[in-house]
Amino acid sequence: MPEGRLAANRVRLGFLRRIRPSNLILFAAAPFIAYLFASNPNYGRSLVAIIGVETNAGALFYGYCLLLAANASGAVASIILLGGLVARSSGNYWTPALLIAHFAIVLGLAFGLLDIADFIDSAVANSVDPYESDLVKKAVSPRQLTEDARIRFVSGFILGARIYLVTSAILFACVLLPRSALNSVRANSAMLLLLAALNALGVFYLLFVAHAGFASGLFLTLRATVFAYLAAAVLGLAWAAMQGMKLGHFTIRIFSALSALLFCASAFFAYQPKDTYALIGSFDARVAIIKGTPQGIADKIRFGDYEGALSDNVQIRSAVNAESALKAMAENKNVSAAFVPIAALPEGEEIVWEFSFLPDKFKYPAIATGVLAAFLALLVVGAHVHQMHPLAIATEFFIDTIRGIPMLVIILYIGLPLSGAVKSASGGIIDFSNLTRGIIAISIGYSAFMAEIFRAGINAVPTGQIEAARSLGLNRWHVARFVVLPQALKIVIPPLGNEFIAMLKDTSLLSILSVRDITQRMREFQAASFLPFAPFNSAAILYVFLTLAAASLLKSIERRSDRNRQRI
Numbered sequence: 001m002p003e004g005r006l007a008a009n010r011v012r013l014g015f016l017r018r019i020r021p022s023n024l025i026l027f028a029a030a031p032f033i034a035y036l037f038a039s040n041p042n043y044g045r046s047l048v049a050i051i052g053v054e055t056n057a058g059a060l061f062y063g064y065c066l067l068l069a070a071n072a073s074g075a076v077a078s079i080i081l082l083g084g085l086v087a088r089s090s091g092n093y094w095t096p097a098l099l100i101a102h103f104a105i106v107l108g109l110a111f112g113l114l115d116i117a118d119f120i121d122s123a124v125a126n127s128v129d130p131y132e133s134d135l136v137k138k139a140v141s142p143r144q145l146t147e148d149a150r151i152r153f154v155s156g157f158i159l160g161a162r163i164y165l166v167t168s169a170i171l172f173a174c175v176l177l178p179r180s181a182l183n184s185v186r187a188n189s190a191m192l193l194l195l196a197a198l199n200a201l202g203v204f205y206l207l208f209v210a211h212a213g214f215a216s217g218l219f220l221t222l223r224a225t226v227f228a229y230l231a232a233a234v235l236g237l238a239w240a241a242m243q244g245m246k247l248g249h250f251t252i253r254i255f256s257a258l259s260a261l262l263f264c265a266s267a268f269f270a271y272q273p274k275d276t277y278a279l280i281g282s283f284d285a286r287v288a289i290i291k292g293t294p295q296g297i298a299d300k301i302r303f304g305d306y307e308g309a310l311s312d313n314v315q316i317r318s319a320v321n322a323e324s325a326l327k328a329m330a331e332n333k334n335v336s337a338a339f340v341p342i343a344a345l346p347e348g349e350e351i352v353w354e355f356s357f358l359p360d361k362f363k364y365p366a367i368a369t370g371v372l373a374a375f376l377a378l379l380v381v382g383a384h385v386h387q388m389h390p391l392a393i394a395t396e397f398f399i400d401t402i403r404g405i406p407m408l409v410i411i412l413y414i415g416l417p418l419s420g421a422v423k424s425a426s427g428g429i430i431d432f433s434n435l436t437r438g439i440i441a442i443s444i445g446y447s448a449f450m451a452e453i454f455r456a457g458i459n460a461v462p463t464g465q466i467e468a469a470r471s472l473g474l475n476r477w478h479v480a481r482f483v484v485l486p487q488a489l490k491i492v493i494p495p496l497g498n499e500f501i502a503m504l505k506d507t508s509l510l511s512i513l514s515v516r517d518i519t520q521r522m523r524e525f526q527a528a529s530f531l532p533f534a535p536f537n538s539a540a541i542l543y544v545f546l547t548l549a550a551a552s553l554l555k556s557i558e559r560r561s562d563r564n565r566q567r568i
Helices: 003-017 021-037 041-051 057-086 094-110 118-123 147-176 184-209 217-242 251-269 295-303 322-330 360-386 388-405 407-425 436-462 463-471 476-490 493-513 518-529 534-567
Strands: 276-282 284-291 316-321 334-343 351-357
Touching: 003 094, 021 041, 021 534, 041 217, 041 518, 041 534, 057 094, 057 118, 057 147, 057 184, 094 147, 118 147, 147 184, 184 217, 217 388, 217 436, 217 493, 217 518, 217 534, 251 360, 251 388, 284 295, 295 316, 295 334, 295 463, 316 322, 322 334, 360 388, 388 436, 407 436, 407 493, 436 476, 436 493, 463 476, 476 493, 493 518, 493 534, 518 534
Parallel strands: 284 316, 284 334
Antiparallel strands: 276 334, 276 351
C-alpha cells in the first residue's frame, strides 16, 4: 500500500481512537434517531415541549447568540490584552479579530442594525412576577411585556449600548496606544479589568440567569446542575478541610465554655414569664383562636385533649387578636367560644379551661440554644475520648447522616418544611424560589459524597512532600494551597466527573417541587397529550445525549491532566 494512503489511514484511525466507544455507537445510531423524530410528529412535538422551545424561538436564539458573542469576545479580548501587558505585547493574532467582532456587534446593537427586541422582551418578562408586576401582559403565555414596557426597555438597552460603545472604544484605544506618562501599566490594567469584568458579568447572566425561551427546559436543567455542582464542590472541600483539623491545647476548653454559655442562654429564655390563656364560651359553633397561638395548644382544643373537655371534635377559626375574637363571639358569627389571654377576659366570664405557656419568641430560642448546647457537649465528650477536633467529629457525623438519607427525601425536606420554617421565622424576608431550594438540597446532599472524594485525594498526597514543604518554612495554608490541593485535585478528577453526571440525572428529582426542568415538562406534555411512549423516550434520549456529552468533556479533561502530570 502506498505510504500516503497508510498515513491517511493512520490519521483516520487516530481520529476514531480519540472518540469514546460509546460515542461511536451513538454516532452510528444518530441517523436512526433523527429519522424517528423527523418521521413521527409525536416525537417531534414531545421533544419541542421537553426542551422548552417557545414561540418565536428563532428570534430569541438570534438575540441570545448576538449578546453572548458580544460579551464573550469583549471579555476574551480584554483578558488577552491584560496578559499582554506583562509581556509588553499587544496580545496575539486573535486579539484584532476579537476586537473587530466585538465592536461590530456592539455597533449594530447600538444603532438598531441588529434587532434583539424579542429577546429583551422575553428576558425581562420572565424575570418579574407576572401576578404583581404591571410590566407583563396578563394571561398571556409565554410571558410578554406590555407595549409601553417593551418600548421603554428596548430604548434603555440601545442607550446603554451606545454609552458602552463610546466608553469601551476610548478605553481600548488608550490601552493600544503607545505608552506615555498618562498611559501607565497600572491604568491600563485597571481599564482592562473593568472591561473584562463587565463583559464576563454579561456572559454569566446569559449563561446562568437570563431566560432562554428557545430552550428554557434544557437550560434550566443545565443551570441547576452547574450551580449545584459548584456549591457541592465548595461545601465538600470545606467538610474535607474540617475533617483534617487537629485538636489544640485549648480547643476542648473553648468548646466546653461555649456549650455552658448556650445552656445558660437556653435557661434564660426558658424561665421568661409565661402567657396565660383561657377558653371561654360554649361549643355550639367554632372556637376563635388568636393568631400566633402555638399549634400544639390549638390541637388540644380541637381534639379535646385537655381536662374537662366536652367535645373531641371542635372546629376552630383564626382571629387577629383578642378583641376580634371576643367581638365575633359576642356577635355570634359562627363563633361560640374563644381562647384569649386571661387579662382580656370580660368580667364574670366563666372559664372552661386555663393554660400557661411560654411565648414563641422565648420558646424557640430556648429550644435552639438548648439543642445546640447539648450537641456541643456531646462533641466535647467525643473530642476528649478520641482526641479529635470537635468540628471534625461534627463533620463526620454530618457526612454519615446525609449519605444515609435518599436524595428525594433531602429535596422534599429542604424544599417544603425547612424552607417554610425559614420563611416564617424571617417574616417572609427569606423566601427562596423552588429552583433555589432544589439547588440547595442537591448541593448539600452531594457535598457529603464530595467530601469523601476530596479527603481521599488529600490523603493520597505523600506525607513526605508535606513534611518537606513545612521544613521550607511554609505554613499550613501555603502547604495546602501550593502542595496538597494541586495534587489532590488531579487525583480526584475522575470521581468528581462521575458526581457531575450523577447530579445531572438527579436534577430530574426537582420536578417534585414543580421546577419546570426536562422531567417536569415531560410529565406536563404526557398529561396533556396522553401519549404513552413518545414523551418518555424523548426525555430518555435527551438525557443520554447530555450525559454522554458531559462524559466526553470530563474524559478530555482527564486526558489533559494525565499529560500534564507526565510532563511534570
